[in-house]
Amino acid sequence: MTRASQQDNDHDPKRRRLLRRAATVAATTAGAGVAAAVAMPGTAQAAPGDNLIMATTNDAGPATTTLNGAPALTLKNTAGAPLRLVPGDSIYPQVLEAPVGSMAVDDQGDLFVRAGVPTSPTNGWAWTTEWATTSVAVQPTRVLDTRSVDLRRNIVSGTLDSLGRLQPGVPIVLSLDGYVRDGYAIKGNVTVVGMTGSGVLTVWGSGTKPTASTVNWWTQGQILSNFLFTELGAVGAYRSVLTLQATASPTHVIVDLTSLLVGHPSQVLVGRA
Template structure:
């Protein structure tokens, strides 16, 4: 899968600082692997490439040096487009306008692909869709992570506890609470679940978000006292102090009890889900 170059977001992923090492090692592995193929092109370390011979390169690494702006390797294909490995130093805009079949690693360590056919209408530009880019929604056994009516289910509140009414436990309007989900996920992107409000004393609304400045949007709204209302919740996870997977909750206009049920987490890989939680 590829993604439009306009969606490229290097902040979502860590830098791959060993790209050059990986590239040279891969090139060497390709020469060694070719030794098992009939009539493969081979060369002993230091020798010229000789067609139709076999050779075991052992632990030797093959490095291809290219002039700036020139593809380090071009593999022609009589049945289709050529495969070209291009240098990253001139990735933009040259590769965006290059021949179909071009691959290059950009300055964030991501693999750029010029894919499609020889037709201009069929060619596309994008980045290889890997776990560095992708997120997946991992369903969990539904679990209640917050219920302000229950002191035990208020234990995940890691900031803003003073914004709960000490007598009733209701969330007072105007002050946020921060709820940590670190026991369920490591460095997650977002959560899905349900948020419920109950016991409000008048009209108001609730906002749930990851962290930082409070957004102007509302997550659930109510128009009078004594209601029980629920809404689907899908929000990014933020960070607060030592906690890396938090949601922030704030009521406006009216005190209310808040219940949050967790049903799914968005991660880059299932291993980010804490063992036994999915």
Template sequence: MARETQHDHDSRRRTVLRRAAALAATTVGAGAVAAVAVPGTAQAAPGDDLTMGESNESGPATTTLSAASGPGTLVLTNTAGAPLRLVPSESLYPQVLDSEVGTVAVDDMGDLFVRAGHHSSERDGTNGWAWTSEWATTSVTVEPTRVLDTRDADLRRHIVSGAGTLDSAGRVVPGKPIVVSLDSFVRDGYAMKGNVTVVGMTGPGVLTVWGSGPKPNASTLNWATTGTILSNFLFTELGAVGAWRSVITIDAISSPTHVIVDLTSLLVGHPSQVTGA
């Protein structure tokens, strides 16, 4: 069973949104700027005092703070919560894509937009979004760990599907894939890095390692003779099968073979997802 796409962790979905925003920007006239304001209860004309403890509506005017020296122009402190909140806006794009360098805003997806570049030339500005654990990934190294060795009954303990299809020697049989769970190492992992090794094969063959779902038309390892030990770097997506949320699937073609998998790194949204063995 293929993993269901997580609504708030799908980087491909975010990429589509970014491209759509950039495309829409080409239809806006040069110099068009949208003022994003939060309606409030206190009305003030330009030059009036700021009313603390209430919402203030400045209209189309821009409020500027400046200082000639000191560690910061504005210092905010909140001992019981966040010192600053930028209100998400549904009307941010495409106008903000042509904003001044240094602009920071939050879009309706809750992502932090940043207009970066050299302040002396707006044409050199670039649009970017702050990478967070909400929709970015990070690679977390782990102590090299053998998670599968079909020659060893104890190292077959992570097989959660297909263990009964191994031959009498414990080898993976062509056309009968096994599913190996990494749930004891990671919660809802995205991908793994490591090494995969084949040994004890009975003839030439091919090995494919993937996450879950339909088998891809690709190979991870190929061998032409028996009696060889062959290894390859493994970087593959993790899938989900039933209650198991971080699995790899392994299948052989042409000849049975023993399979060894060593784990060295996990791709996750946040390092706290890596739990160890």
């Protein structure tokens, strides 16, 4: 059968759809071959202007497909999510030239949004708890005061001197697991008091001690505070810890918690402000 002999049948929309689903069928394929090819699974190839075929995968290629509804378009799926966007590895730079309101899923699975107004569009990713964070303010809470036996209870590693002060060069680990679950960072205040001479306090999450300082003092008997914004770390079974270390002279330390950085507010276990 030649291509010319198929023309009369090609006017039938159903037959056109079947032929397009058979991606491997050549222009000169005969009747028996067509029937065999139609039975093969494959992606529906809908040419621009053709009907969308339900219950199949429709591939528009580089052409733009528009779905209109009045007054609004509603997509429903009683068995699952009403809309599914599949990650693609070639959405750039096309998505950057798309109309405002366009959405795409990049190859990492993140939702990209073309927002703003047509004359001044903006590009960005939708906020998700997978990689973004949120700062949750809480009631100011004292989580460490080495002058008080009760407020040393969160220390899970390291030793203090006989008066409860940090010893120079000896780090202590403070667990905040009772306040946050797998926290990213802490905001608050750190205070040094009762030091015997000049010194430096460094506060960090976990791992190797950084060279930066958090509070510096130059003589004995001072009371100095500084804002604290520090990443939380993990040590053993503890998932949200701070490490503190003094140098040069012993000192008492006070840590007050005011905010926590988390992936989702539900991770915060202490009362919110």
